[in-house]
Amino acid sequence: MDPEQIAPIIREIKEALPEIEEERLRTELDRYLRYGIVPLEAKKAIIRKFGGTPATFASAGEKKLGELKGGEMNVDLIVRCLSSKEREQKTQNGDRTLVTGLIADDTMIRRFVSWEGQMLDKGSTYLIKGASAKTFRGEVEINLGLYTKVEDAPNGSLSGLDVTKLPRFGNLLELKLKDVRPGMGNIQITAKVMDLEKRTIETDKGKKNIYDGMLADDTKRVRFTSWSDFGFDIGDALTIRGAYVKDWRGIPQINFDERAEVQKEKGVDFDVMKTPRLFAEDLINAGATDIEITGTIIEIREGSGLIFRCPECNRALVNGSCSLHGQQTGVADLRTKVVLDDGTGALFAILNTEITEQILDRKVSECVDKFRDDDRKIIEELDRRLLGQEYVMRGNVIRDDFGPTVLPAQLNLRESDDREEARTLMDSLEVL
Amino acid sequence: MARMREVARRVFAVEYNRSQHEDKGLEENAPNYIITPLGATVNRVYFVGVMMTKSNTGSDDSPQYRVEVRDPTGTFYLYAGQYQPQAINMIAGLDPPTLVGVVGKVRTFVKEDGTFYASVKPEAVFPVDIPQRDRWIVETSRFTMERLRAVKDAMEEEQPSIDSLMEKGHPKRTAESGVNAVGLYGNFDLSPYKEGVRTALDMVLESDGKSIGPGTADREVPQLNIEKDDKNNADLKEQILKIINDVSGEKGALYRDIIARCEKSGIDKIQLEETIQELLDEGQIYEPTIGIIKPI
Numbered sequence: 001m002d003p004e005q006i007a008p009i010i011r012e013i014k015e016a017l018p019e020i021e022e023e024r025l026r027t028e029l030d031r032y033l034r035y036g037i038v039p040l041e042a043k044k045a046i047i048r049k050f051g052g053t054p055a056t057f058a059s060a061g062e063k064k065l066g067e068l069k070g071g072e073m074n075v076d077l078i079v080r081c082l083s084s085k086e087r088e089q090k091t092q093n094g095d096r097t098l099v100t101g102l103i104a105d106d107t108m109i110r111r112f113v114s115w116e117g118q119m120l121d122k123g124s125t126y127l128i129k130g131a132s133a134k135t136f137r138g139e140v141e142i143n144l145g146l147y148t149k150v151e152d153a154p155n156g157s158l159s160g161l162d163v164t165k166l167p168r169f170g171n172l173l174e175l176k177l178k179d180v181r182p183g184m185g186n187i188q189i190t191a192k193v194m195d196l197e198k199r200t201i202e203t204d205k206g207k208k209n210i211y212d213g214m215l216a217d218d219t220k221r222v223r224f225t226s227w228s229d230f231g232f233d234i235g236d237a238l239t240i241r242g243a244y245v246k247d248w249r250g251i252p253q254i255n256f257d258e259r260a261e262v263q264k265e266k267g268v269d270f271d272v273m274k275t276p277r278l279f280a281e282d283l284i285n286a287g288a289t290d291i292e293i294t295g296t297i298i299e300i301r302e303g304s305g306l307i308f309r310c311p312e313c314n315r316a317l318v319n320g321s322c323s324l325h326g327q328q329t330g331v332a333d334l335r336t337k338v339v340l341d342d343g344t345g346a347l348f349a350i351l352n353t354e355i356t357e358q359i360l361d362r363k364v365s366e367c368v369d370k371f372r373d374d375d376r377k378i379i380e381e382l383d384r385r386l387l388g389q390e391y392v393m394r395g396n397v398i399r400d401d402f403g404p405t406v407l408p409a410q411l412n413l414r415e416s417d418d419r420e421e422a423r424t425l426m427d428s429l430e431v432l
Numbered sequence: 433m434a435r436m437r438e439v440a441r442r443v444f445a446v447e448y449n450r451s452q453h454e455d456k457g458l459e460e461n462a463p464n465y466i467i468t469p470l471g472a473t474v475n476r477v478y479f480v481g482v483m484m485t486k487s488n489t490g491s492d493d494s495p496q497y498r499v500e501v502r503d504p505t506g507t508f509y510l511y512a513g514q515y516q517p518q519a520i521n522m523i524a525g526l527d528p529p530t531l532v533g534v535v536g537k538v539r540t541f542v543k544e545d546g547t548f549y550a551s552v553k554p555e556a557v558f559p560v561d562i563p564q565r566d567r568w569i570v571e572t573s574r575f576t577m578e579r580l581r582a583v584k585d586a587m588e589e590e591q592p593s594i595d596s597l598m599e600k601g602h603p604k605r606t607a608e609s610g611v612n613a614v615g616l617y618g619n620f621d622l623s624p625y626k627e628g629v630r631t632a633l634d635m636v637l638e639s640d641g642k643s644i645g646p647g648t649a650d651r652e653v654p655q656l657n658i659e660k661d662d663k664n665n666a667d668l669k670e671q672i673l674k675i676i677n678d679v680s681g682e683k684g685a686l687y688r689d690i691i692a693r694c695e696k697s698g699i700d701k702i703q704l705e706e707t708i709q710e711l712l713d714e715g716q717i718y719e720p721t722i723g724i725i726k727p728i
Contacts, residue, residue: 281605299535299555339437341440343478343572346438383558387533387560388480388533390567414567418569422566429577432577
């Protein structure tokens with residue numbers, strides 16, 4: 001740990017233990033840190049060791065959010081609350097209500113957790129006395145506890161605060177597109193603009209141009225929205241710092257605005273067409289737009305074949321009845337629900353009318369004529385034609401509580417030269 | 433969140449059948465996994481092989497099937513009962529020998545003496561063609577070799593960890609296999625698994641890849657690399673029957689004891705399996721539980 005980070009910790013210990021020599025504290029702290037103990041724990045342990053009580057820390061005084069490194073006790077802060085939310089948490093002593101949210105001063109935005117349920121209201125400015133800073137999942141977080149006092153801030157505090165000028169919340173994470181997940185707050189990516197479209201929207205400040213499109217690197221393609229004009233074009237490779245990730249049906253969508261830093265990269269290009277093989281396990285945690293996935297169909301699921309849809313809402317009828325609109329004369333349709341499994345993960349996939357018609361080599365109307373009273377035959381046909389076949393599906397992958405679902409726009413049997421592949425594998429087996 | 437669907441692992445019979453460990457999980461209804469010698473964590477499996485035999489151990493009204501499916505490296509044992517109605521229906525419509533794809537869940541049995549057997553509860557058994565089999569062999573070889581490499585690297589490390597293996601370039605799933613394998617099975621001989629992959633790939637290389645569309649009644653059965661000689665066969669049968677009688681205790685003979693004795697006598701394992709099957713079919717021996725052979 002570098003001396004700059006050590007110094008404030010030593011100062012805090014010294015405040016709790018004024019009679020101990022600083023050199024001694026430094027040696028002690030060094031020993032703890034060498035064992036991999038985090039500074040906050042080391043500090044508490046040292047104070048206890050020398051007979052102090054961590055709770056009797058002298059105030060570390062007023063701090064800015066940007067100065068906090070995690071591990072500070074008893075700091076005073078003047079902050080504005082940007083968001084707050086109550087949350088029930090189960091603990092050993094029963095349920096307790098926590099308040100979490102974001103606070104800001106003129107240095108930065110940080111997350112806070114109020115353990116005793118002290119509420120902060122969005123938009124209000126507070127003087128918080130006796131808070132502590134902890135590191136949680138790599139982010140410094142402000143904790144409000146039993147000994148924390150929350151008061152209204154003196155009039156005029158943070159009056160000039162413009163949150164939109166502050167860096168986005170969270171540490172900047174440098175990622176490949178395949179690792180981008182909905183809800184990420186502050187990411188850096190390098191990718192190529194594949195597709196771009198300008199849109200004009202109405203805001204309270206008048207008309208505003210925004211830009212939608214697709215970004216791709218050598219791992220994945222992800223849709224994006226730029227809320228500001230950065231002057232890039234299709235084909236440009238960009239490094240974007242400070243983007244955030246929204247969620248659309250479990251599919252990550254990258255967003256960035258004037259707070260982000262967008263830089264054109266010369267000489268960087270991606271062979272975006274030759275993306276490495278994407279595995280099902282890569283899609284378990286996030287959906288995707290326009291991807292290709294290869295796997296074997298190992299199950300035809302219930303709800304496949306000839307179905308009848310509600311003419312009002314298009315939901316599939318169960319026994320001629322819609323869950324919203326009651327008994328209906330259904331509109332016939334075909335679909336196939338399958339499990340696509342590539343040995344690394346299992347994905348559900350729903351094959352649409354067109355694809356199912358292709359597989360069966362029959363139109364919906366023919367199926368109605370032929371199989372209306374014996375739709376089991378259609379399932380048998382689907383089993384026979386699909387089970388154990390390896391397919392390449394191209395399309396979007398949405399994600400919900402039951403995991404990812406592929407909605408292929410295209411379905412092709414995988415073409416492979418198995419003997420050639422077997423020969424290559426055999427060669428590498430020799431040296432294994 | 434709902435529990436995610438379990439992946440169907442691609443594993444050769446030689447690796448599946450040598451599994452000696454399972455992970456039942458602590459939660460209620462937690463999925464059951466076996467951990468193979470190469471560290472694959474398997475709850476569901478997908479394989480392709482020849483359906484060798486099918487016997488109904490239940491009644492005509494409520495059938496229960498015991499099915500053997502052989503891949504190039506060994507035999508998968510399938511048991512389908514009333515809780516696998518779909519598989520029962522599918523098996524009923526198939527006539528051995530025929531090439532099938534099987535999707536199933538692991539089923540384990542631990543004998544009093546601690547011997548561990550892994551078999552398969554089939555969810556689906558369906559006909560496949562030779563290109564589908566070749567495809568499965570190639571993919572399964574790839575996954576098996578990935579695991580082999582990770583286990584080999586893990587064996588060379590003093591304290592292998594997922595991180596240390598990932599640093600050597602193994603993907604996460606394979607790094608996990610390496611750590612699992614060495615943690616549960618220690619250092620062991622990798623050659624049976626390499627040999628298994630070799631035999632399997634050989635089958636693809638020798639296959640002419642001739643496609644028979646699914647649903648065709650007569651399917652080509654792949655060569656099993658067994659050369660039968662009727663005269664020798666009778667002698668062999670006698671010899672093996674004698675061995676079975678020799679190693680048999682009160683409750684019968686352990687299959688692995690038979691294998692061990694036969695190996696000493698220079699009897700090939702595939703020949704042994706074939707012959708045992710014939711003896712079973714002829715009713716000279718029977719298999720009270722999987723892994724135990726008893727002379728009549």
